[in-house]
Amino acid sequence: MQLAHQPSIWDLAEEAALTPLAGRVARHELSAGAWVDHLPGWVTGSDEVLDVLLGDIGWREDRRQMYEREVAVPRLLRWYSGQEELPHRLLTDAREQLNRHYLPELGELFVTAGMCLYRDGRDSVAWHGDRIGRGRSADTMVAIVSFGSPRPLLLRPAGGGESLRFPLGHGDLVVMGGSCQRTWEHCIPKTARPVGPRVSVQFRPRGVA
Numbered sequence: 001m002q003l004a005h006q007p008s009i010w011d012l013a014e015e016a017a018l019t020p021l022a023g024r025v026a027r028h029e030l031s032a033g034a035w036v037d038h039l040p041g042w043v044t045g046s047d048e049v050l051d052v053l054l055g056d057i058g059w060r061e062d063r064r065q066m067y068e069r070e071v072a073v074p075r076l077l078r079w080y081s082g083q084e085e086l087p088h089r090l091l092t093d094a095r096e097q098l099n100r101h102y103l104p105e106l107g108e109l110f111v112t113a114g115m116c117l118y119r120d121g122r123d124s125v126a127w128h129g130d131r132i133g134r135g136r137s138a139d140t141m142v143a144i145v146s147f148g149s150p151r152p153l154l155l156r157p158a159g160g161g162e163s164l165r166f167p168l169g170h171g172d173l174v175v176m177g178g179s180c181q182r183t184w185e186h187c188i189p190k191t192a193r194p195v196g197p198r199v200s201v202q203f204r205p206r207g208v209a
């Protein structure tokens, strides 16, 4: 895949590495038992991982029905079950570190890794909660690590209301927890600004999508 990207000017480490989570993740309590943890720059040297993710790792274009027409979903997708090896060792380490940190609170492990590739500002994901499976009825967590150009993740109470904005790129971590998938919605809006590619890696427990 040929997608030019601008390296981060803040993060010049050549080898990708994780920084500690404990005591550094900032928790934002939302309403109705939802919360968001945020740690900018969790991964240093994140462009090394981006280079691998922008390669041929089996990205596919999804299609969905829109009224009478079938249209392409505006982003590329790749999904890893717990069995399949992740394309960069840092992602395996990231899942392990997330599990060590969040297991006491989550009560189960992050297993799957869903990936979205936003090729440019025309790619996006509309307002939604991850409510397929257990996210519909039970509290859970979705941990997102971002690589490449920052794009804002917006969150708002389900059905509407004022939105919160987390700019995510270049190794940033966000974890949506508690009732967030049921009582809040999130999206990555389109932008007319010239932006390079961004890949988001979402770790979820089994049975949450």
Ligand SMILES: O=C(O)CCC(=O)C(=O)O
Pocket (backbone or CB within 6 Å): 114, 116, 125, 130, 144, 153, 186, 187, 188, 200, 202
């Ligand atoms: O790109 C992101 O960080 C969010 C992705 C997302 O919301 C999803 O795939 O459900």
